[in-house]
Amino acid sequence: MKMNIKFKIKGLDCANCAAELERKIQKIEGVTKVSISFMAEKMEVECDADSLEKIKKTIKKEEPDVSIDKI
Amino acid sequence: MKKKAIKIIVALLLYVFAMLVKLENVWINNGIFIISYFIVGWEILKKAIRNILRGKVLDENFLMSVATIGAFGIGEFPEAVAVMLFYQIGELFQSYAVDRSRKSIANLMDIRPDYANVYRKDGIEKVNPEEVNMGERIVVKPGEKIPLDGCIVEGKTSLDTKALTGESMPRDVKEGDDVLSGCINLNGVIKIEVKKEYGESTVSKILDLVENASSKKSKSENFITKFARYYTPIVVGIAVILAIIPPLVLLEANFSEWLYRALSFLVVSCPCALVISIPLSFFGGIGGASKMGVLVKGSNYLEALSNTEIVVFDKTGTLTKGIFEVQKVKAIDMTEQELLKIAAYAEHYSNHPISLSIQRAYQQEIDEKQIENYKELPGFGIVTKIEGREILIGNEKWMQERQIIFEKGDEVGTILYVAIEDKYAGYIVIADQIKEDAKKTVEELKKNRIKQTIMLTGDRKEVGECVAKQIGIDKTYTELLPVDKVKKVEELLKQKSAKGKIVFVGDGINDAPVLTLADIGIAMGALGADSAIEAADVVIMTDEPYKIVKSIKLARKTMKIVKENITFAIFIKVLVLILTAFGLSTMWEAVFADVGVSIIAIINALRSLRVKNI
Numbered sequence: 001m002k003m004n005i006k007f008k009i010k011g012l013d014c015a016n017c018a019a020e021l022e023r024k025i026q027k028i029e030g031v032t033k034v035s036i037s038f039m040a041e042k043m044e045v046e047c048d049a050d051s052l053e054k055i056k057k058t059i060k061k062e063e064p065d066v067s068i069d070k071i
Numbered sequence: 072m073k074k075k076a077i078k079i080i081v082a083l084l085l086y087v088f089a090m091l092v093k094l095e096n097v098w099i100n101n102g103i104f105i106i107s108y109f110i111v112g113w114e115i116l117k118k119a120i121r122n123i124l125r126g127k128v129l130d131e132n133f134l135m136s137v138a139t140i141g142a143f144g145i146g147e148f149p150e151a152v153a154v155m156l157f158y159q160i161g162e163l164f165q166s167y168a169v170d171r172s173r174k175s176i177a178n179l180m181d182i183r184p185d186y187a188n189v190y191r192k193d194g195i196e197k198v199n200p201e202e203v204n205m206g207e208r209i210v211v212k213p214g215e216k217i218p219l220d221g222c223i224v225e226g227k228t229s230l231d232t233k234a235l236t237g238e239s240m241p242r243d244v245k246e247g248d249d250v251l252s253g254c255i256n257l258n259g260v261i262k263i264e265v266k267k268e269y270g271e272s273t274v275s276k277i278l279d280l281v282e283n284a285s286s287k288k289s290k291s292e293n294f295i296t297k298f299a300r301y302y303t304p305i306v307v308g309i310a311v312i313l314a315i316i317p318p319l320v321l322l323e324a325n326f327s328e329w330l331y332r333a334l335s336f337l338v339v340s341c342p343c344a345l346v347i348s349i350p351l352s353f354f355g356g357i358g359g360a361s362k363m364g365v366l367v368k369g370s371n372y373l374e375a376l377s378n379t380e381i382v383v384f385d386k387t388g389t390l391t392k393g394i395f396e397v398q399k400v401k402a403i404d405m406t407e408q409e410l411l412k413i414a415a416y417a418e419h420y421s422n423h424p425i426s427l428s429i430q431r432a433y434q435q436e437i438d439e440k441q442i443e444n445y446k447e448l449p450g451f452g453i454v455t456k457i458e459g460r461e462i463l464i465g466n467e468k469w470m471q472e473r474q475i476i477f478e479k480g481d482e483v484g485t486i487l488y489v490a491i492e493d494k495y496a497g498y499i500v501i502a503d504q505i506k507e508d509a510k511k512t513v514e515e516l517k518k519n520r521i522k523q524t525i526m527l528t529g530d531r532k533e534v535g536e537c538v539a540k541q542i543g544i545d546k547t548y549t550e551l552l553p554v555d556k557v558k559k560v561e562e563l564l565k566q567k568s569a570k571g572k573i574v575f576v577g578d579g580i581n582d583a584p585v586l587t588l589a590d591i592g593i594a595m596g597a598l599g600a601d602s603a604i605e606a607a608d609v610v611i612m613t614d615e616p617y618k619i620v621k622s623i624k625l626a627r628k629t630m631k632i633v634k635e636n637i638t639f640a641i642f643i644k645v646l647v648l649i650l651t652a653f654g655l656s657t658m659w660e661a662v663f664a665d666v667g668v669s670i671i672a673i674i675n676a677l678r679s680l681r682v683k684n685i
Contacts, residue, residue, distance in 0.1 A: 013343075014131070014165070014343040014346065014347060015296075015343065015346040015347040015349075015350055015351075016131075016296070016299050016342050016343045016346040016347075017130075017343075019296035019299070019300070019346065023300075035287075035288065037288075037350070038347070038350055039169065039172070039173065039350045039351060039353075039354035040354070041173075061125065062125075062127070
């Protein structure tokens with residue numbers, strides 16, 4: 001079951017970091033679609049339920065200053 | 072941000088002092104440079120180290136740290152500090168610009184109501200709008216936002232609908248009128264019966280739309296992030312080659328000279344500033360559009376809108392008002408007002424839309440005592456006695472049936488013939504009205520290089536073609552069923568050029584399939600029509616077709632800014648890289664190619680938020 005979740009994503013330094021993070025998340029198994037908007041501070045992912053933890057881990061590792069909140 | 076600004080100012084003062092005074096003692100002078108450097112660059116160094124430890128090289132912190140430490144290494148103290156200092160100034164400016172445009176859009180969309188004053192058992196309670204049920208009554212005082220969609224049951228006021236429609240004229244409402252959430256009550260106290268729960272109310276629908284807008288990215292945005300992905304490693308790679316190969320190969324090569332060039336490369340290699348100006352432009356463009364009362368669901372649609380080739384309109388509700396009104400009164404042997412009065416009296420008991428439009432045109436009270444023997448004959452018309460005279464009113468067939476000699480009108484629309492005591496007295500034409508700005512819209516579209524305008528309608532051939540002629544539409548297809556409209560748009564999609572886009576404009580009522588099918592579906596007058604908001608890519612909140620022209624102009628302006636920024640930034644960066652490689656430019660030019668270019672690009676991007684002159 002794929003699910004579509006939206007997050008408020010705060011603390012990204014720049015648009016390039018957002019693009020970089022987006023690419024990293026895209027590679028995670030079970031993630032079919034991800035879009036991070038630096039300007040709107042939003043992340044939308046379409047993924048398996050169990051890859052959500054991996055996404056959070058990746059964010060923690062890549063951008064420790066970034067926080068996410070489910071909308 | 073304030074703390075950062077103070078650091079920059081202190082460092083800048085120290086820097087200027089060291090540059091101008093040039094102390095005798097070189098050690099002290101260089102010491103001041105180093106202090107200045109650490110004040111402004113400590114954070115960057117820290118981040119760079121942290122990122123290396125996490126295996127993340129080639130990020131901007133790392134690049135700037137290497138470039139500046141290297142510059143210190145070869146004794147270029149002023150350059151080293153300047154690179155860090157200006158880099159930080161650029162960063163500060165960037166976050167200021169991003170912040171500002173985020174805020175201005177947040178303000179624009181500040182339509183979320185915080186509370187509702189609802190009538191409950193123990194009087195008025197202040198609750199979260201989500202807790203109010205359908206059918207409950209709420210009170211809205213002047214200055215407050217209407218929290219939920221409903222109908223006024225008591226009071227009258229003016230409403231500020233600017234946040235929803237971009238319209239600055241207040242709208243007057245009174246008892247019995249429907250009101251939408253998100254409007255601001257200006258002067259009177261009103262009591263409203265809630266018709267929709269919060270989740271279904273206009274305000275949540277719009278907020279939903281705006282919040283989801285940004286996840287659909289344009290090609291330009293994807294291009295620039297992809298570009299940055301290859302650009303930085305390539306430039307850094309060349310920098311490494313420049314630092315190593317020439318000193319080894321060329322006999323007279325000076326190592327520190329080549330290292331200097333390599334370090335300059337690193338300064339230019341930062342991609343961030345280049346990348347930010349593009350989404351910033353689109354963000355501003357989408358924000359600017361919502362200022363005009365146009366909601367664009369993603370930057371991809373803004374990009375597509377700038378390539379519009381064909382605009383297809385639905386007729387009723389889009390180019391015409393969808394409200395039937397008296398267009399012409401032709402009276403014989405009496406004034407027009409007299410004929411209208413007779414018609415209004417005769418049609419008084421009918422609740423047919425045609426009758427209602429006659430009542431609206433007549434505007435005066437009807438004295439029911441004057442109407443006798445009223446009889447309606449479906450498919451023909453009415454016979455009744457008014458002030459003692461027999462009145463016949465109805466269509467052609469009605470006149471023929473009663474063998475009355477009459478003059479046939481050739482106007483488009485519904486024609487009502489009137490006879491008094493079996494003598495023909497004139498006719499009244501009732502038709503759907505063309506919107507005031509429909510003609511101007513089509514004219515302006517042509518002026519703005521739109522190749523073709525097309526109108527689709529389910530209406531009769533004569534009616535459709537007459538409307539199209541008055542507005543100046545290029546092509547009209549009439550008597551279409553909803554399925555035929557889909558087929559027509561499919562055909563057009565095959566005919567258009569590869570890059571050109573087809574826009575379909577409808578009012579969202581039963582044309583959802585076409586809205587989805589076209590490259591860009593625009594829903595008009597969508598305020599209050601949920602299905603339209605969902606099906607369309609672009610939503611025009613009011614019912615003015617002219618906003619299509621404005622949206623296309625804004626889209627083109629945004630795309631122009633985006634293209635300007637991409638070409639300008641890449642051109643300057645590549646130019647400075649080439650000059651640097653040949654030793655023709657210094658680290659100062661490199662600082663300009665990094666910070667200067669990004670500041671100019673950001674200022675340019677912020678222009679997209681301004682829509683006054685569109």
